[in-house]
Amino acid sequence: MVEYKPQEIEAKWQKKWADAKAFEVDVDPSKKKYYVLEMYPYPSAKLHMGHLRNYSIGDCLARFKRMQGYNVLYPMGYDAFGLPAENAAIQHNADPEKWTWENIEHIKWQQQRLGFSYDWRRQIQSITEDYFVWNQWFFLKFNEMGLVAREDAYVNWCPDCKTVLANEQAQSGTCWRCNSQVTQKILTQWFLNIRKYADELLDCLKDLEWPEKVKTMQQNWIGRSEGTIIKFEIVGTGEEIPVFTTRADTIYGVTFMTFAPENPLVEKWVKGTKYEKDYQALLHEVLTEDRFERMNAESEKKGMFIGKEAINPVTGEKVPVYIGNFVIYEYGAGAVMAVPAHDQRDFEFAKKFGIPIRIVIQPEDYEINVDKMSRAYEEDGKLVNSGEFDGMGNRDAIQSISEMLAKKGKGGPTVNYKIRNWLISRQRYWGTPIPFIHCAKCGAVPVPYDDLPVRLPKNVKFTGTANPLETDPEFVNAKCPKCGGKARRETDTMDTFVDSSWYFFRFIDPWSKDAPYSKDAMEYWGPVDQYIGGIEHAIMHLLYARFWTKATRDLGLHSFSEPFAALLTQGMVNKENPFCEACNVFLPIGKYDEGKKTCIKCGKPYVLKSAKMSKSLGNTVDPQEMVDKYGADTARFFILATANPEKQLEWSDEGIDAVSRVIKRAFNTLMEPPAAFKKAKDFYDELMLYHVNVVLKAVTESFEMMEIRDALNKVANLVDLFRDYVDTGATKKVYTTCLEAIALMLAPGAPHLAEEVWEVALKKKGLIAHARWPAVDEAAIKPEIKNTWDYDTYVGEDVQNILKILQKAPSKVALVVAAEWKFQALGAVIDGLKEGKNAGDVIKKLMGDPAMKKLGGKVAGFVNKLAKDPWGTEKLPKFTGQAEELVAAGNFKLLSGKKYPAIEVATEEASSEKKAEQAIPGRPAIIIS
């Protein structure tokens, strides 16, 4: 017997693939292209299960498509800028570049050990100059297109570290390093104008082969809403505030205005007034509030009057101006008109501050009253207290009021979006420098294209306080490109979402020197046909990438508008972990006693619950351990065959053992030819060919639909059927045909094993990776074979059921096939039921036949029995007559002969047994003695 040694086989084939440049592809107009891509990873220290799953899915698809004859582009690269490298620099004095490269090398080694079929020549990483120079180039181009803006925005600020913090570094309102209270600080920042593309981003969603849930999330995120701009003049300031509302119908009910506390206008207005002190205190309070708590509709409304009044442009009425913590600065104008009678938040605010409430909508069938209201009336109704609009339906009034405002020059209909412009500047070292120079005379001046790239300085100090770029004089001091005077280089770097917004196009032509990629290559390879990644990227990454694709299309770099034609969001990998029900928490390593199975804190026993694999819990499994112990094919097969790609997957140690056995068994079955072949074909050969083709058809469909789990399990089952076939005796021709088909079907999921079978057992030249996916031989899928197979299954089940009850060893199993007339009667019952007839009608019709009439009550009883369980009857194998079933029964004898002693076949007509009457066509009476 050939022993399965995955380590040897896998190393051997990985080398052969590399030597043959098996997966290196170039533009080839004679072939149809297919671009498979996984979301490129952040190079953390090690590959984790999520990565293994992601790449196993992609590689399986890439190999399948390659075998279908496509020219498959399947690249890999690394999202290498980002916070962790900088954190490592601050905490362990690591050099971010060296640290990142070490991680890349390690991950790449792991990926290669797993045998993924990437075209490694195309590897890119965002930290190399030939990549990030194009980030800068794009930025300058976007600037020329009017897509770049500088605006003020708030950032998390640690006053002690004097540094900007990521949301992640500012959890629960305190700094990750020094625990100081984090506050908000306003900074002038760089933005990309993604809102300009909001409508297109929305409209194109319908054409994408993406999960509906992702499309819905993006749609909601863009948040297009049609409404009205209403301009409110602020008394004594000369300022007019364009407030957005979807409820212009309630304009007569406005009794105050509310501004976001961080709106800079507010600060200006209160300056030097008696309100300033309280305002500063409230602002500080709001800026240190938890960002989710603030959005919570149920949390306490905070606010104050700021001494100003606004004029309602419709009524001319003056209303007080407040600030409120629930107003979002980034949405609309950072101010809302407040209608307490018809908006719950405004209602609560008005109650708290004793502001009047005015009803302007009355429901149709009852009347609401200000004194009795306990909450806002937010439903529809008829307008009241609304001047000329009284009596109008409130929905209709929206348009009329908008039009009136437009006529008055005080606003009008408009469209508003929830999506905000993309803030891309970061006050950090480890990113792409933004190519601008600030000159006191000329302002913000773009770095000339010839001076690109702007490189990051080496040997900077990572103290954790301030941005290292700011404290590096060599980097900061620059000459103004315009006037040549002394100037200051921009020290902000770009968001890493910039890197990941176009890397999939750089893979198409990573060697391009004078453009980010050549148009010809783009028109051949682009866009990505199948993109695979986690659902956590459903909104931001995927939306930014779509925006980038549209903006670069408008730059003339390519002609298509969407980067990813189809998207697959893989499920998470979970593992069970101790959970203490008393403390209501998952217990990380060290917080539970594994021997006693108790929680260390409360001493009570824990239960095991499924949790996301995470470092903090310590319930991770290193894929490398799996590969070392079982081999890459087993690791991949496990992760693919346990759950379909979209579903979440539960890791289990038993599961991997089981798959390991399946793989070993497959290897042994496929590598070990029978000692001798039989000469002539018989039923077993036809049955095997039937199975192979049925499975091939199903597996092809499953792969096409990305139901990889189903596809692989079907192949694994087929291997078992193949072994049975070989055991009963095989002809050389059928053996070879089937072995070849099985090896090909295994190639996408267990590629090393398949190559070994291809070369050693089948003696094929060339790689199975380059072989063609087999075609289904429809002629082999004979209905009579299907009937026989189903028959064997059903009859076998029945025999088992009987034996279970009898609880004795049988000496003889007799099958009695139903009488010929029953076949005719069964047909009549099925047809009759389809036409909606009842059993009586069917019996009457049958009795028209003299032969049936002679049998009388027997026929009636039979029909009634069938009609009771029509679904069960429908499922039985279908035979045209007794002769056909006798053949199937004969084959049952062949197939199950080993399991049971002395199988006999008889007909109901010829049998003297009383039980013979139970026979139904397709379900013989079984008599065991």
Next chain:
RNA sequence: GCCGGGAUGGCGGAGCGGUGAUCGCGGCGGUUUUAGAAACCGCUUCCCGCAGGGGAGACGCUGGUUCGAGUCCAGCUCCCGGCACCA
């Protein structure tokens, strides 16, 4: 809080509105084996039955639609993803 998902035996997970839930794990019994491993054959919701059957109960909870609901609808509970500086 808001937006988007999810909940199915001891476990992982399948399940076009069609009648106890594919497949696998674990467990139990058996065959084989010097032993172990592996492989193979059964059983695995409960009760009753020496003939393929009968009864009870059951896909998070509560209702609804339907001849029929794990599947559709409404409300609730819990879990997960995202919420714009983690990637």
